[in-house]
Amino acid sequence: MMSKINFLRPDKDNLNTFLYLGSFLFFISVLDVFFNSFFSLNLTGFLPGFLSFLFPLILGFIGLYFIRIEFSGIKQLDLLNKHINTNNFNALLSLLIIFVIIKSIPPILSWFVIDASFAGDTKDVCTGSGACWTYIKVWMRRFMYGMYPNAEQWRINLSFIALVLMGSVGYFATDRFKKYLTLYYVVIYPLIAFLFIFFFISGGPVFFDFSYGIIAAILSIIIGFFIPAKYKFYYFLIVPLALYITLKYFIFFEEYIELGKLDGLNWVETGAWGGLSLTFIISFFCLIFCFPIGMAFALGRRSNFPLIRYISVGFIEFWRGVPLITVLFMSAVMFPMFLPEDFFIDKLVRAIIAISLFEAAYVAEVIRGGLQALPRGQYEAAKSLGMGYWKMHIFVILPQALKLVIPGIANTFLALVKDTPLIFVVGLLEIVGMLNLAKTNPEWLGFAMEGYVFAAIIFWIICYAMSKYSYNLEQKYKTDR
C-alpha cells in the first residue's frame, strides 16, 4: 500500500518517468480538445456521454499532477509549475482556461473571417453563417458621418485633419515658443477649433448664442492679460458677461456672421450630424469646456469664502448625484422652459452644455483630490514669496496638483467618451444611434450583431489607446516627492 502511494507521488528521483508520463497525458488531453474543436472529431466517443465530456479534463489534471515536481532542476518545467501549476486548484483552472481558449477559437474565427461575407454591396451576398461585413461596408458613411450629405463630407474630414495638425503643434514647438503653449492650448486652439466646426462643418449660423459666449470669453481673456493683478478678479466677474450682452444686443453680430459665411458651403443643420464624427465633436468640445469649469469649482470648493464654498459643494454634489440621462432629459424638455421664447439654442449645443456641466463636477472632484494631496508647505512657500491667490494657484499649486491627478482626469475623459452615445435622448444619433437606425432598415434586417461588434471594436480601440496614453503621461510626469 505504502509503496503504491509513493509511486504515485511525483518526486525528483523518478523525474523522467513522471515527466514523460505527465507530459504525455497533458498532451493527449489538449490534443483531444483540439481535434474536437477544430475538426469536430470526437476521439473519446466510445466512452459514456458524461465521462467523454470530462475525459480531457481528468486526463490533463492527472498529467499536470505528475509533472508538478518542485525544484526539478529543469528550467522550463519549474517555470511552468510556478506559473500555471502551483496546486491542484490552479492546475484545474489552468486546464479549463486552456480548453475554453481552444474551444472558442474556431467559432470566433469562422464568424469573423472564414464564413464572413466581404464582397458585394447588397444583402444577397450574406448567405453564410458568418458575419456580414458587407452591411458595415455599405453603411460605413452613415456610421461615420450620420445623415451629413455625402457630397459635403470632405468638410468634416478637412476639419478633423486640420484640428489634429494644429493640436500636434506642441510636439514641434521650439523652446522659444514653449512658454506660449499653454496660452495656445487654452485660448487659441479652442477658438480655431470652434471656428472650424462653425464654418466648415455647419457652414452656417448654427451656434449663434453659443458663438457670442465663446467670443466674449476669449476677448475678455485676451484683454485680461493686460489688467493689473489687483483688479483681475473683479474684471473677470463683470467683463465677460458685459461683453456677451454687448455683442448680443448692441452689435448686430448676426449680420457679420452672415457676411462672414463662406460662399459655396451649404448649411447643414446639426440634426443631420451624426456617426463617429459627432462622437468626436461632442467629446472634443465637452473636454475643452468641462476642464476649466471643473477647475473653477474645485478651487471654489477649497475657497475660504463660505458662500462660494457652499455654492460649489451644492453644484458638484447635485451633478454627481443624478444620472446623465436625466441631465440630458432636462436639457431637452426642461431647459427651453427656462429661457425666453425667442432665445433659441440648438439641441446639439444644449447637449454639449449639459454633458460639460455634468463631467465638470467629476473633474472638480478629481482636481480637488490633487489640491488636497499637496503639502501645506507649498501654499505657505508661495505666500511667503508675496504671491496673491491667483498667482499662487496658477504658478505653484495647479501645475503640481494637475500633475498628480492625470490618471483621474484621464478616467473622467474616458467616461466622457463612453457617455456620448447617451445623446440619443435628445434625438442626436452618433455611431451607436446610427446603428440602431440602420438595423431597423427593412432592407438590412438581422445584422444587429455585426453593427454592435463593429462599434464595440472602434470604441475599444479609442478607449484603450486613451488609457494607455494616460498611463504613459503619468509615468512621464511622475516626480518623486
Add this chain to the structure above:
Amino acid sequence: MNFKLKDILPQLITVTAVVLVFGFFTYNAQINMENRGIDFGYGFLSQESSFDVQFSLIEYDGSHSYFRAYLVGLLNTILVSVIGIIIATILGVIVGVARLSPNYLINKFAAFYVEFFRNIPLLLQIFFWYFAALRALPLPQDAEAMFGVFFLTIKGLYVPAFIWQNFNVFFYSILAAIIAIIVIRIQAKRVQENQGKQIPVFLISIGLIFILPLLSFLIGGVSLSFEVPVLKQLATTSFIYDGGVSLPPELIALTLSLSLYTATFIAECVRAGIQGVGKGQKEAAASIGLTPNQVLKLVIMPQALRIIIPPTTNQYLNLTKNSSLAAAIAYPDLVLVFAGTALMQTGKAIEIVSITMFTYLTLSISISLLMNWYNKKIAIQEK
C-alpha cells in the same frame, strides 16, 4: 469681527450672480408656462394615469394614479440596481482576486476581462445583449429546458414560482436562527476574551441556519411546492409559458450588462485594496503562527476592506445611476415610466424632471450615507 470689503465682495457678487440666473430662469419659466397655458403644481400625481406598464412589482394598471406609476418605476429601478450590485460584487471580487493570482493564465484571463468590458460604452453593451445576443434565443415553443424547469427564450427567462404554505412560520424560523447566531457570536467572543476558549461558532451557525427552518417544515406546517412554467398556445404560431415567474429580456439584458461592466471597476478596487496591504503584514501574521485562512480573515481582509470600500461605494452609486439607461431598451424603470411616458401625457416637464432628479439624488445620497456609516465602523479605531 473685522469685516473687510475684500472678503465680502467676491461672495456677494457670486451670490448675486447665482440669484440673478435662477431668478431669470424662474421668470422665464413663469412666462413660458403662462403662454402655453400650463399651471405649475404636483396635483397631477393623484390623477388617473391611464397607461400600462409591462413589468411591475406591485399591482398596477391604467386606472391607478401617476404616483403609483412613479412607485412602479422606482421599484423597477431598485430591483435592477440591487440585483446588479449583488452580481457585480461577487464577480468583481472573484476577478479582482484572480488578477492577483500567481497563475499566469488566470491572471491574464482576468486582465483581459477587465480591459475588454470597461473600454466599451455601457449603452453599447446593453444594446448588444438586448438586440443581438438575446434576440438569438429560441422561440418559446423551441426552447429546451435547463435542469427541466428553467426556460430561456426570446421572450425572457421563465423560472418556477415558489408556492408557500405558512410562509410566515418559515420566515420567523430563519429570523430566529439569525438572532440566535448573533447572540452566540457575541457570547463566543466574550468567552474567548475572558477564558481563551474557542467555540466552533461557524459549525454551530451552519447547523442553526439549517436545522431551525427544517424544523419549521417538519412540525411547523410549512410546505413548499413549485409551479413549473408550462407551454401554452395562444394562437397557431404564438406560444407563451404559463405559470412560474417570467423575467423579461429587458431585465436580463440590463442586469447582465450592468453587472459585467461594473464588475470590472469593482475588480480594480479589490485588486488595489489587497495590493495596498503591506507585505510585512502578511509575513508578520504568518510568523506569529496564524494559519493562511486566519491571515486572510484576521489580518489582510480587515485592512484591505478599509481601502476597498470607499471606491466600491462609488461604483455602486454609478451602477444605480447607470440603471437609468434602461430607458434605451424600454425596461420600465423610473426614467422610462415617469420621465418618459408620464411626461408625454401630462406635459409637466419641470415637475416630473425635478421629481426624477430628486429621487436619484436621494438614492445616491442614501447609499453614500449608508456606506459612510459602514466605513466609519470598520475604520481604524485609534485609542
